[in-house]
Amino acid sequence: MTYTLRPYQSEAVERTVFHFRKTNDPAVIVLPTGAGKSLVIAELARIAKQKILVLAHVKELVEQNAQKYKSFGLEASIFSAGLKEKSLIHQVTFASVQSLSRNLNKLNEHYSLLIIDECHRVNGEKKSQYGKVINALKSHNPELKVLGLTATPYRLGLGWIYQHHYHGFVRGNKESPFKRCIFELPLRYMIKHNYLTPPKEVDAAISHYDFSSLTSNAFGQYSNEDMNALLKKSTRATQTILQQVIQYSENRHGVMIFAATVMHAQEIMTYLPEDQSALITGDTSNSERDKIIKQFKAKQLKYLVNISVLTTGFDAPHVDFIAILRPTESVSLYQQIVGRGLRLAEGKDDCLVIDYAGNGFDLFYPEVGDKKGDSDNEPVQVLCPGCGFANIFWGKTEADGKVIEHFGRRCQGLLEDDNGVSEQCDYRFRFKECEQCGAQNDIAARKCHDCDAVMADPDDKLRNALNLKDALVLRCSGLSVVKLKEQLLKITYFDEDGASCDETFDLSNKGARYYFNQQFGKRVSLGQSPIEFVSAEQVMKAQFDLIPPDFVIARKSKKYGWKVADKLFDYKGSFRKANQLSR
Secondary structure: OOOOOOHHHHHHHHHHHHHHOOOOEEEEOOOOOOOHHHHHHHHEEEEEEOEEEEEOOOOOHHHHHHHOOOOOOOOOOOEEHHEEEEEEOOOEEEEHHHHHHOOOHHHOOOOOEEEEEOOHHOOOOOOHHHHEEEEEEEOOOOOEEEEEOOOOOOOOOOOEEEEEEEEEEEEOOOOOOOOEEEEOHHHHHHHHOOOOOEEOOOOOOOOOOOOOOOOOOOOOOOEEEEEEEHOOOOOOHHHHHHHHHHOOOOOOOOEEEEEEOHHHHHHHHHHOOOHHEEEEEEOHHHHHHHEEEEEEEHHOOOOOEEOOOOOOOOOOOOOOOOEOOOOOOOOOHHHHHHHOOOOOOOOOOOOOEEEEOOOOOOOOOOOOOOOOHHHHHHEEEEEEEOOEEEEEEEEEOOOOOOOOEEOOEEOOEEEEEEOOOOOOOOEEEEEEEOOOOOOOOOOOOOOOOOOOEEEOOOOHHHHHOOOOEEEEEEEEEEEEEEEEEEOOOEEEEEOOOOEEEEEEOOOHHHHHHHHHHOOOOHHHHHHHOOOOOOHHHHHOOHHHHHOOEEEEEEEOOOOOOOEEEEEEEOOEEEEEEEEOOOO
């Protein structure tokens, strides 16, 4: 059998060749689930002139990629304990990273290219399984080319897997395992051009689970104990949801149900037709898992329930109903889950998608690169006043779409100098100013990036102030501005409980004007519209766009009463800010 590459697949191959002719920097290709990454891999392997290695993390992907390559009429080796083959004799080898990392001594030849499927699992650590394989290959070829392919180049808690994007913006940092994303295709493009099945997203008019009270960790994960405790109180909701799933699946061929916990999945199974349903968990044996997947693909089973084990490396094109009964704060994971049902199949017009967990994601959201946070957050576009780059951050909008709040820190634009060297735009929407040199740093920085001075910990400042008898700490919930004289302003800071203190600025004084602009001018409209204030009248006109500090620390003065000693803007720490729930 022969295949004709789709135009975007051919472009991905061309960009890879072009990139590696110029540099050995590790590169990434980002294609949505179902876009045919295995064909891109097969073509790259076919045109290779020297030995190459293709890695994957599960045997299903190893087998799938190998079969696609062999369908070109070519020979390949397979190195995977799960597939009961361990050979490296051919020019192209498809291998599982687990099997190969346990047999590094066999990697004793020159390989020109390493391709890693589902490369978002690579973390850059040299002692990881991927790190060991890469180091072993580089010991025989220091100029090894490394290419990753994934649908989801971002993982909560770990960050972006690449640093620079070919469209001219920054994602990760120098520690990211891949240097550059060289090709990316959005999901919307795939659906618009009929390369994927259109999703039919339905908001079921029945009780949903409410996971909003649960707290996730840095990786966007919820504890099983918390979820089980909540779900125990929701058995009626589970039964009602499954009744609807069965009703809606009457004319559907393959239904995938994503459960929150093992206990939850087992409960779900009690409401499904026993002879048409199966459950796969992380503890399901390989033989049982293979048997269930084979039956499901053969349509001998209609309902397949799983807990976080079939989000990648699973290919069943007939799936036309995705029921999400688990929470996630990850845009990428949500898209991976839905992607299980978007592959093309004969007689399949759409894929029904119902989110019973209230995750609140739009399937076409771009990956923002942070946890979603509040349920009403959405991706917003924020133009950089410095370079004009259109950033995408989590934020909130008014009914007319105007951005009223965003949580971005630094512009993601990538600027190139006359010598072709690229650097990230240094404009910061939120920042911590170095008290030694005045440089703007990230709000979580502990050392100034400019002068290496140790930055004061805002939590230490608050703790010290709270321990003083003559200090007042305001959780600032707002401010007001009054013009006292021609160039004299009084700023009043208000605590959420009604306490307040004042501060004056004489804008006729150059030093006071500089200090005011450093604190307030650069933060006007959340940093989107910074102003260099030169007069009190100008400040009065823009007073409602001034951003108040998060905390104000005042000290008792015999002459002036409470006198502002410090203000903490863009605070990130362990203390509760105004109008936040207790921590």
